[in-house]
Amino acid sequence: MWLDDGGEVPVAPRVAPGSGQDVASPAQIQAARDRHRERVARVMARRQAPVIADVVAKGGRVVFASRLAPMLSAELTPGAIRALEKRPDVLGLDLDVPITSLIEEGTEAIRAHEVWGDGLEGDPGTTVAVVESGTVYPSSAYLTWADNLPRARL
Secondary structure, three states, X not given: OXXXXXXXXXXXXXXXXXXXXXXXXXXXXXXXXXXXXXXXXHHHHHHHHHHHHHHHHOOOEEEEEOOOOOEEEEEOOHHHHHHXXXXXXXXXXXXXXXXXXXXXXXXXXXXXXXHHHOOOOOOOOOOOOOOOOOOOOOOOXXXXXXXXXXXXXX
């Protein structure tokens, strides 16, 4: 679920190494980034709190609340989904739906068996495709940019 941040997210500081008196050390740059990250986290917590309370009041369960983006993942009843869609601070809901793998159909469509028959099987250590289900997995390598991202039990 995507939330309205209310325009409260502070702009990231523009602290960079410079020359002369404008020199910032790596430690100063990291400290500025950390302060900014904490300001964003406080805004997110404040903006998410009423929605989280509403989710719980409607019998739902918050699975993940981002510290750095206006985003929640929750398990909800159909009634709770309809109610949350009406909240002005909820910009949108992405529903998780079961998906069916089409890997067999895909390999047939690209005629992979023909090249496999010629001994061209590739490197088993090479990723050929990434299949996204729409579910937020906080442990995903794609989210490693978010230091201190809380880990949810999924």
